[in-house]
Amino acid sequence: MNLRELSKMLGLSQTTVSRALNGFPEVNEDTRERVLKAARKTGYRPNRAAQRLATGKAGSIGLVMPITDTNHSDVHFGEFLAGVGEESARHDMHLVIMPAGPDDEVAALNKLATSGNVDALFIAHMRAQDPRLTILQTLGIPYIVHGRSYGVESNFPFIDIDNEGAFRDATKLLIQLGHKRFGLINGQAHLDFAIRRRAGVVAALGEHGLTLAADCEVQIQMTDENGQKAMENFLQQDQRPTAVLCSSTALALGALRAVNRAGLKLGEDVSLIAHDDVLPLLKPENFSVPLTTTRSSLRAAGIRVAQRLVAAIEGPPSDPAQELWNVELIVRGSTGPAPSDT
Amino acid sequence: MNLRELSKMLGLSQTTVSRALNGFPEVNEDTRERVLKAARKTGYRPNRAAQRLATGKAGSIGLVMPITDTNHSDVHFGEFLAGVGEESARHDMHLVIMPAGPDDEVAALNKLATSGNVDALFIAHMRAQDPRLTILQTLGIPYIVHGRSYGVESNFPFIDIDNEGAFRDATKLLIQLGHKRFGLINGQAHLDFAIRRRAGVVAALGEHGLTLAADCEVQIQMTDENGQKAMENFLQQDQRPTAVLCSSTALALGALRAVNRAGLKLGEDVSLIAHDDVLPLLKPENFSVPLTTTRSSLRAAGIRVAQRLVAAIEGPPSDPAQELWNVELIVRGSTGPAPSDT
DNA sequence: TAAAACATTCAAAGCGCTTTGATTTTGGCG
DNA sequence: CGCCAAAATCAAAGCGCTTTGAATGTTTTA
Numbered sequence A, B: 001m002n003l004r005e006l007s008k009m010l011g012l013s014q015t016t017v018s019r020a021l022n023g024f025p026e027v028n029e030d031t032r033e034r035v036l037k038a039a040r041k042t043g044y045r046p047n048r049a050a051q052r053l054a055t056g057k058a059g060s061i062g063l064v065m066p067i068t069d070t071n072h073s074d075v076h077f078g079e080f081l082a083g084v085g086e087e088s089a090r091h092d093m094h095l096v097i098m099p100a101g102p103d104d105e106v107a108a109l110n111k112l113a114t115s116g117n118v119d120a121l122f123i124a125h126m127r128a129q130d131p132r133l134t135i136l137q138t139l140g141i142p143y144i145v146h147g148r149s150y151g152v153e154s155n156f157p158f159i160d161i162d163n164e165g166a167f168r169d170a171t172k173l174l175i176q177l178g179h180k181r182f183g184l185i186n187g188q189a190h191l192d193f194a195i196r197r198r199a200g201v202v203a204a205l206g207e208h209g210l211t212l213a214a215d216c217e218v219q220i221q222m223t224d225e226n227g228q229k230a231m232e233n234f235l236q237q238d239q240r241p242t243a244v245l246c247s248s249t250a251l252a253l254g255a256l257r258a259v260n261r262a263g264l265k266l267g268e269d270v271s272l273i274a275h276d277d278v279l280p281l282l283k284p285e286n287f288s289v290p291l292t293t294t295r296s297s298l299r300a301a302g303i304r305v306a307q308r309l310v311a312a313i314e315g316p317p318s319d320p321a322q323e324l325w326n327v328e329l330i331v332r333g334s335t336g337p338a339p340s341d342t
Numbered sequence C: 001t002a003a004a005a006c007a008t009t010c011a012a013a014g015c016g017c018t019t020t021g022a023t024t025t026t027g028g029c030g
Numbered sequence D: 001c002g003c004c005a006a007a008a009t010c011a012a013a014g015c016g017c018t019t020t021g022a023a024t025g026t027t028t029t030a
Helices: A003-010 A014-021 A029-042 A048-055 A075-090 A105-114 A131-139 A163-176 A192-207 A224-235 A249-261 A298-314 B003-010 B014-021 B029-042 B048-055 B075-090 B105-114 B131-139 B163-176 B192-207 B224-236 B249-261 B298-314
Strands: A060-066 A094-100 A120-123 A143-146 A158-161 A182-186 A217-219 A243-246 A271-276 A292-295 A322-325 A328-330 B060-066 B094-100 B120-123 B143-146 B158-161 B182-186 B217-219 B243-246 B271-276 B292-295 B322-325 B328-330
Touching: A003 A014, A003 A029, A014 A029, A048 B048, A060 A075, A060 A105, A060 A298, A060 B075, A075 A094, A075 A298, A075 B060, A075 B075, A075 B094, A094 A105, A094 B075, A105 A120, A105 A131, A120 A131, A120 A298, A131 A143, A143 A298, A158 A163, A158 A298, A163 A192, A163 A243, A163 A271, A163 A292, A163 A328, A182 A192, A182 A224, A192 A217, A217 A224, A224 A243, A224 A249, A243 A249, A249 A271, B003 B014, B003 B029, B014 B029, B060 B075, B060 B105, B060 B298, B075 B094, B075 B298, B094 B105, B105 B120, B105 B131, B120 B131, B120 B298, B131 B143, B143 B298, B158 B163, B158 B298, B163 B192, B163 B243, B163 B271, B163 B292, B163 B328, B182 B192, B182 B224, B192 B217, B217 B224, B224 B243, B224 B249, B243 B249, B249 B271
Parallel strands: A060 A094, A060 A120, A120 A143, A143 A158, A158 A322, A182 A217, A182 A243, A243 A271, A271 A292, B060 B094, B060 B120, B120 B143, B143 B158, B158 B322, B182 B217, B182 B243, B243 B271, B271 B292
Antiparallel strands: A094 B094, A292 A328, B292 B328
């Protein structure tokens, strides 16, 4: 069943039927009713390819999927993607997923945009002074950024969580518990969230005359291996930190391993707070010592991103809305008073 | 730049240019050369929407993304999706991802197929006697199945791993190590892979006059919590198993936790082999005791599925090719000789 | 050298929708 | 009533590609 058949059946022109279906105001309500009913009964579904051609819209969202040097996908992205997929299916939107390594991202973005295959773009894994922003702004196609880019002043639409606030609060909690020596196992130094989280920690410490020792700070790719190595290093120091913040539960998984192997107890000898992206696999409550976390669901962010992208495609261009989500601080067993022995 | 402009520029008809571009034989080689060169120089890219409309092909692959009751996405699927995304981007294929709970899957499949939005389908998470197969076969659109469906005789195209063989081999290894009492922490009983893995275990045991005790067998959703609970149960029994097989590293993560909490040592008191889908997060070598595993990359399967789907869409329909991948057995520290104390 | 066969190229007709620019209907008002 | 604005509908022109069926050259064959 296509539009011509449907309109012939109803004794109307294609124009009217099309307009009735798409909610245009200039069609009589009775007519619209009749059209909608017929469409329902015949199970008419507009041909998306034809719609795309006629409107010049691709009806799809482009995503650059970051892949690492080791050619591994990132769980964080997978979880995010699940959210995007869910929402875009709801709107009959296609997804174009283009994997790209760190060096090809700009090229991938360009390719996606100029392919005409895509009428909105999304980027994540933001870095400081991210070059992709500049391109995105000149491309003239709707986009949204997950995260921000430290050092970029221009106004762009984003969804981000309050990384700085989250880690400031987390640090404050640890300070209140009496901790004085801190460690930070962070994501790679050029990543925007890493910069902001670090800033949060440093700020909170500063307020209490404390500092983050240079050898108690690591900025590295967030895998459990790296978390373990980092924590092992921390623990070997004379003045080892009693409180450690981790930028992901994956890092925390490794860190916990290191703590256990050193024969120390989490929540007693060492307190730890990690950021939890709510990955289905790494639930902080299931760690051998339940993890105190700052929590914000990546999946939810994915859904929201898709919503806004769809709105941007269908509706008129709106202001570069910027959303900053709050992060919950959830206290579990991995945080405790600072050990008194030192 | 569109086809008309390009052809005008070349002084050729659209027909010829189109054919030159698409590799039709009836165009002069010199002409083709000229066309290709011009296309390259001008950066001409055919409008996919127009192509889709003209050919009647949607240029996209539909995936039903299984979501659980808890509305959580499955990591296994995420990893698989990464593979599919990678390959389909390579072919300018779109993805339509429709999330559906266990009860809506058939409906989702129908919806995808009849939407005309999709010219190939893919399903996974196969169950015994899976009703989706019947539908798929009547839909008349190319499809491929990841996994098989126990009890279904008909011939359908699939990619699967040799679940039975993998678990048979794993069990044999444990038998050789002297183990007599076995446990199995499996995926949900209706899932095809779970049935086959169980069969593999039972077969290997049977060859040596051993059996799988009813209370040493659990078939359950594969989360670390469930793994932990299952192992806790096993360990409380008078005659607790000394060798346990797990259907995923997530289960194994929980099982290991239970072993640790019981004050037992993995690889000594209890041996464990898990199936490893090569998830970036749960690397068996990073478990506190490196895990002996049966390994097969889900990501690789995703890539292969997309390849075949693309081929099926573009090329002529071919035989329902069936691929059965071998699974590696990788021995690490979690397996050791059976304890002699009993 | 004309006819037949082949190799190339072309004009034009869709594909199924949206949208522009009429055209027709309706209804209010003097 | 007749006129005009507003409301409702329509015919037709694209969107950019593929594909059919015909037309034009070029060889080959008889």
